[in-house]
Amino acid sequence: MIRFEPRSNPGPLLVYGVPVLAATIAILLAAIPLALAGAPIIEAYGLMISGAFGSVFSTSEMLTRATPLILTGLAAAIAFRAKLWNIGAEGQLYMGAMAAVAVGSGVIDGPSWVMIPVVIIAGMAAGALMLIGPTLLKTRLGVDEVVTTLLLNFIVLLFVQMMLEGALKDPMSMGWPQSEPVIDSAAFPALLERMRVHIGLIIALVSAVALAIFVKRTIWGFEIRAVGENAAAAKFSGISVTKTMILVAALSGGLAGLAGVSEVAGTRGYLATDLSPGYGYAGIVVAMLARLSPIGVIASALFVASVFVGADSMSRAIGVSSYLADLIVAMALLCVLIGGFLTRFKVHFDRKSVHG
Amino acid sequence: MSSAAHTPSETSQDLLLSLAGVTKRFGSLVANDAIDLTVHKGEIVALLGENGAGKTTLMNILFGHYVADEGTVTVAGRDGNLEQLEPGAPQAALDAGIGMVHQHFTLAENLTGLDNIVLGTEPIFRLRRDRSSARAKLGELMAGSGLNVDLDQPVYKLTVGEKQRVEILKALYRNARLLVLDEPTAVLTPQEADSLFAILRKLAATGLAVIIIAHKLAEVLAVSHRIAVLRGGAKVGELKTSDANHKSIAELMVGREVPASRRTPRAPGKPVITLADVTIDRGDSRRSLHGVNVTAREGEILGIAGVSGNGQAALAQLIAGLDKPDSGTVEIFGEKVTKFDAHTFAQNGIARIPEDRHHDGMVGSMTVAENIAIEDVRSAEYQKLGFLDFEAIRKRAEHAIADYDVRCPGPDAPARLLSGGNIQKLILARVLEKSPKLILANQPSRGLDVGAQSEVHRRLLEARESGAAIILISEDLDELLTISDQIAVIHAGHITPAMPTDSIDRSELGLMMAGQKAAPHAPDGTTTTKPGETA
Numbered sequence A: 001m002i003r004f005e006p007r008s009n010p011g012p013l014l015v016y017g018v019p020v021l022a023a024t025i026a027i028l029l030a031a032i033p034l035a036l037a038g039a040p041i042i043e044a045y046g047l048m049i050s051g052a053f054g055s056v057f058s059t060s061e062m063l064t065r066a067t068p069l070i071l072t073g074l075a076a077a078i079a080f081r082a083k084l085w086n087i088g089a090e091g092q093l094y095m096g097a098m099a100a101v102a103v104g105s106g107v108i109d110g111p112s113w114v115m116i117p118v119v120i121i122a123g124m125a126a127g128a129l130m131l132i133g134p135t136l137l138k139t140r141l142g143v144d145e146v147v148t149t150l151l152l153n154f155i156v157l158l159f160v161q162m163m164l165e166g167a168l169k170d171p172m173s174m175g176w177p178q179s180e181p182v183i184d185s186a187a188f189p190a191l192l193e194r195m196r197v198h199i200g201l202i203i204a205l206v207s208a209v210a211l212a213i214f215v216k217r218t219i220w221g222f223e224i225r226a227v228g229e230n231a232a233a234a235k236f237s238g239i240s241v242t243k244t245m246i247l248v249a250a251l252s253g254g255l256a257g258l259a260g261v262s263e264v265a266g267t268r269g270y271l272a273t274d275l276s277p278g279y280g281y282a283g284i285v286v287a288m289l290a291r292l293s294p295i296g297v298i299a300s301a302l303f304v305a306s307v308f309v310g311a312d313s314m315s316r317a318i319g320v321s322s323y324l325a326d327l328i329v330a331m332a333l334l335c336v337l338i339g340g341f342l343t344r345f346k347v348h349f350d351r352k353s354v355h356g
Numbered sequence B: 001m002s003s004a005a006h007t008p009s010e011t012s013q014d015l016l017l018s019l020a021g022v023t024k025r026f027g028s029l030v031a032n033d034a035i036d037l038t039v040h041k042g043e044i045v046a047l048l049g050e051n052g053a054g055k056t057t058l059m060n061i062l063f064g065h066y067v068a069d070e071g072t073v074t075v076a077g078r079d080g081n082l083e084q085l086e087p088g089a090p091q092a093a094l095d096a097g098i099g100m101v102h103q104h105f106t107l108a109e110n111l112t113g114l115d116n117i118v119l120g121t122e123p124i125f126r127l128r129r130d131r132s133s134a135r136a137k138l139g140e141l142m143a144g145s146g147l148n149v150d151l152d153q154p155v156y157k158l159t160v161g162e163k164q165r166v167e168i169l170k171a172l173y174r175n176a177r178l179l180v181l182d183e184p185t186a187v188l189t190p191q192e193a194d195s196l197f198a199i200l201r202k203l204a205a206t207g208l209a210v211i212i213i214a215h216k217l218a219e220v221l222a223v224s225h226r227i228a229v230l231r232g233g234a235k236v237g238e239l240k241t242s243d244a245n246h247k248s249i250a251e252l253m254v255g256r257e258v259p260a261s262r263r264t265p266r267a268p269g270k271p272v273i274t275l276a277d278v279t280i281d282r283g284d285s286r287r288s289l290h291g292v293n294v295t296a297r298e299g300e301i302l303g304i305a306g307v308s309g310n311g312q313a314a315l316a317q318l319i320a321g322l323d324k325p326d327s328g329t330v331e332i333f334g335e336k337v338t339k340f341d342a343h344t345f346a347q348n349g350i351a352r353i354p355e356d357r358h359h360d361g362m363v364g365s366m367t368v369a370e371n372i373a374i375e376d377v378r379s380a381e382y383q384k385l386g387f388l389d390f391e392a393i394r395k396r397a398e399h400a401i402a403d404y405d406v407r408c409p410g411p412d413a414p415a416r417l418l419s420g421g422n423i424q425k426l427i428l429a430r431v432l433e434k435s436p437k438l439i440l441a442n443q444p445s446r447g448l449d450v451g452a453q454s455e456v457h458r459r460l461l462e463a464r465e466s467g468a469a470i471i472l473i474s475e476d477l478d479e480l481l482t483i484s485d486q487i488a489v490i491h492a493g494h495i496t497p498a499m500p501t502d503s504i505d506r507s508e509l510g511l512m513m514a515g516q517k518a519a520p521h522a523p524d525g526t527t528t529t530k531p532g533e534t535a
Helices: A012-029 A031-036 A041-053 A056-081 A089-104 A112-141 A145-165 A200-217 A219-229 A231-236 A241-268 A279-289 A294-318 A323-344 B055-062 B090-095 B113-118 B132-145 B160-173 B190-205 B217-223 B246-254 B312-320 B342-347 B368-373 B390-403 B420-432 B450-465 B477-483 B506-513
Strands: A002-006 A345-349 B015-026 B029-040 B044-049 B070-076 B082-084 B098-101 B178-182 B209-214 B226-231 B234-240 B271-280 B289-297 B300-305 B327-332 B350-353 B438-442 B469-474 B486-491
Touching (some): A012 A031, A012 A279, A031 A041, A031 A323, A041 A294, A056 A089, A056 A219, A056 A279, A089 A112, A112 A145, A200 A219, A200 A241, A219 A241, A231 A241, A323 A345, B015 B055, B029 B044, B029 B055, B029 B070, B029 B209, B029 B234, B044 B055, B044 B190, B044 B217, B044 B246, B055 B178, B055 B209, B090 B098, B113 B160, B132 B190, B190 B506, B209 B217, B226 B246, B289 B312, B289 B469, B300 B450, B300 B477, B312 B350, B312 B469, B342 B350, B368 B390, B390 B420, B438 B450, B450 B469, B450 B477, B469 B477, B477 B506, B486 B506
Parallel strands (some): B044 B209, B098 B178, B178 B209, B300 B469, B350 B438
Antiparallel strands (some): A002 A345, B015 B029, B070 B082, B226 B234, B271 B289, B271 B327
């Protein structure tokens, strides 16, 4: 018989070591599907590593991929901290991108130091509003936010499609459903010449640090933690659960919207319906891998991005499916969840069985 | 109160259960340390101990939920031969005739009493149910013991006391020879408790052995034949009930002398809070009040007596600022309250001690210091421009930990590591430090051990001395009669006028808690009954 005994206070080694161990195990486990696909395993690992870190270019690509993942990861982390189950980061990302394009593709113009904050604020506001709606429905009427935020993703994507065929359509796109490009003064400058990595990365890193400080050291962060850990006690002590939830919604939606801004203004330059390959959903995985720690999100986003970029490049080189990357990320998540369980509980294997 | 008079014979043939040297360790914690316990036929043994003394662990070993690290459990077979009970096998315990009545009943509410009792004893694959034999057997059991209850009523229609009878019948129907009752009187009125004791004595006279797990000393003295006291996992004493008294057992349980709580006469001041004709209708009696009038004065403890689930929750929610009245007014210091909001209430000098201290009183993953400051983080003292002043928060916590003797690894330890008594001290430190004008104490000592209980009482009496008005909602009559100045009874959402404690007769209070009398006393305190006996 197996018994589980709760651990009263897991030490720091357990708390920080388990996610790292889980990620390592997941990468090692990738050898199984690689072998099944008939690929040379050692060579495949080598190609994966060089695909993500082998050159300035590949590292830049990895960081470009990590940028939106950090932001959507933070969006999920702060929401889940407060037990607001925001599954709608994908939709909030697109709304943020659309708002950025709406104000940043020539309607107004100015110097960069004006235009960049303008697109950022517009995008964050749009993302925030996308989550405040479902949150009000949750706190007022008890509507399950998992359902509303998830379904809103599809509505937003169709709405974006509609706008790209109509109001936002670029007349110069020769019929492609895409928006007018973001003007130069609103575009995020690149960090390295001829590389794609842009200041969105710096913004994401600063956001992570700022969020960590916000949660740990401010009264609003205090209230978010209290509401997330025990809403009844928070309410009893006089903290307004509704106000706190709306604040969380604004932060979470805003960060997801910022991811969208960063993608249109930094990486892509224009809005199209394939702007995000599911960054909103991947953000949930990133946040879970990071155990909802804002600083941890940076590490886990870098991990997920390198697996994606590395596996992409490896699969092109030796001809196995790039779905392998999804597989590794999924396994890492499973390993972390199991690891999280093992940090909270001690497992005893009793040799003596019980008669049934 | 008189102790049980007769003592059963204690010859070795009558030995039914014997625990010998039972030891159970959880890591470094010794939950049970070489405990010996015997129970004879027809004997009622009370198992006493503070929380964490090891009572539950011991019973879990008896029922096969845990395996003891050392020691044996021996049960006399039906033929009288002692046999060792197979460790870790709940079915073996049931087969040996050990029955358990849990504090929280395990009945299916939508089925009748009879259904609940025979549930699991009938073969599944049979088209027709024949229950005449079950009825006959239950009829016999009821006649012999006085466990009368209408078995054809669905369980949800039964009172708590009746549900408990169904539970006991369920165990007896399964031929229990040893009945274990876990805190059986926690949910009963004094009358119901008395009738339970009468039943238990009758059952014992027919040869049933009973173990009662309890912490109310008066009850233990009233019903048991023998008392075993556990402390810190070890059995620290065992004595015949006839040789025991209240003080000696309390000291055995706590391991030191327990100061008796005593209130000194004091003239009450002006009204602090007045509820006038307050109605809150939430559709269910637990959360509703009907035209309630309550006044609490400075320097006075107003006790609200009642069986749980009679509207105490609604009253507490209202005074805690978590709910507002549908009609009627609430005045605090003569001013009508218009904003019912927990934050405002807490900041305006109302100390609120929640009923469920784990659920409403603390955030387990946050630190002790954060939990102490939780009501006040928005005040200028603990923040600058929205950033928490951890230095100030920590300083207050260190102060509180020392003053209120909160046993914890330190101010930065997560609050969930604290025991129930220490969580309550933490809450007291949080709310009493601010010299409140009004204190809502909702079941402040429930589930606490004797030592922590007396600490809570001392703090409340101190606050009373310094002029606070205290509303004490409690189900524990001893507590109410010991520390309150006035007592009002709540039943089905109605509250009687407050009566001076000294004029109250205990059994009359019990009747009022059961809703049998409205308001027997004139509110001015002229009394027709003899002074109540307090424990």
